[in-house]
Amino acid sequence: MSKIGSKSYRSVAGNIVVFLFLLLIALFMVLPMVFIFSNAFKPLSELFIFPPKLFPQNPTFDNFINLSSLLGDSWLPFSRYVLNSVFITVIGTAGNIIISSMAAYILSKKNFKGRNLLFQLVVLSLLFSSVVTAIPNYIIMTKLHLINTLWAIILPLLPSSIGLFLMKQFMDQMVPDTLLEAAALDGAGENRIFMQIVMPMVKPAWLTLLIFSFQGIWGTTGGVFIFDENLKTLPTALSNIVSGGIARTGVSAAVSLIMILPPITVFLFSQSNVMQTMSSSGIKD
């Protein structure tokens, strides 16, 4: 569905200028990612050239081969770290989207005392720096005896203020109250209204939240909360490998590429569906 040209008051020249300008910005924005891809296939000698070449002169798989032999030497089977990361990412992302959406639905569509107060608290919490909440968080985790469990990573990520704020704003915009009233009159229960009407209508919102959430959790190392090797995540294991010094530069380039592949996949999946929604859901009052 191309919209260019469908509106008579738009000039063709304007469209072309705008497009070229966009293309320029986009190509510049993607440069760092291009370097991640090309560096992974550069032999060690090319990685130290300054300024770096955009594409490898003698592409090689050496970096990946070295990485896999290093992984073979590691303490635990590598799948352990992958499993830990997948576990926290799946539970964290799904939980985050579900509980944010549920709370957002009530704050957006139900009238009750204290609704505005709750919402303002969420917005205000976004303004407080996480640099200093790390220490209090550690104290709380210790008191709850959650230190050295994967829950110490997952639980604080679940109530994300960004998630609730985003979902509520989209429900305000995309879900007409009259539609919900009509559904209630027709006898639909709250759960059904939430799952079958509200959530499908705000699909662009939770697909966007999926990106934010996945990206944030996937890169989490667990930091001070985890000291058992069995429970360490993929970024921790990989950064241990990379920290082996300058000789590991090639391996580290391979690691960078592997780490960004899942977020790229999730992004492409999400965005291609965000764009789809417009043509399919025409429900508006």
Add this chain to the structure above:
Amino acid sequence: MNRISKNLRKNKICIIYLLPFFSLFALFVILPVLMAMFLSFTDYNLLQSPQFVGFENYSDLFFNDEIFTQAVVNTVTMALVVGPFSYIGALMLAWVLNELNRGLRTAMVFLIYAPSISGNAYMIWQLLFSGDQLGYINAFLLNTGIISSPIQFLTDTEYMMTAVIIVTMWTSMGTQFLSFVAGLQGVDQSLYEAGAIDGVRNRWQELWYITIPQMKPQLLFGSVMSITGAFTVGAVGAALCGNPSTDYAVHTLVNHMTDFADIKFEFGDACAVATILFAAMLLCNQMIKRLLKNVGT
């Protein structure tokens, strides 16, 4: 009787839906923030238990700490430029992309959001700004004869602020940009047709009279994200110019806070900086909310 039971059921639903989020929120977000605010009135080195000192941390910052004063000036300068530019830039990009067809738009959104995924955004800027004759900008300026010796963009205090501001604008757009892209999907398409009939003549009028009013919820979200992005600048300066930077030229409140917390172990002072930063963002947020009320009518 019927009304009472209906109200009860409504309350029960509200509580069931709110409880998972807000119980975790209270425990892992609100409680740590309150603890940090309390600690800002104490002397706390993480090893001994905190000693209450009243407003001493705050008065030290304001009256005995020249670097803090410099950090405030730097932070406000950066926030005033970065905030509005990244906000308007993200909106403009999302809006213009909305004109493209689906495949092209997905590709463009990906390319523009790429720096937020790749996470190595600084390297490309280091290449551009590098202070020797190999840095791209210096190489260009030397070759064209505009300058005769390379400019130290990242260590000369005359250029550092500009360099950091440019890079921050470029890295801080992601969240707003994506939410605007999604928000544009929620604009009622029939309004555009109605607008064309009512005499909307160019794309600027369309943006101002139809798109912006329809996107107010996302604009509010974007403005809060802009404020947090603009005031918490710090990592970019540290990565590009080092921490501490030459003459503290790009030292911000976040850098100052990190110094207290991670290097000096004066955690009470770090919490005081965080609380001041919070107050500043709060003030800014209230001002923008007022502004947004008058936009696009």
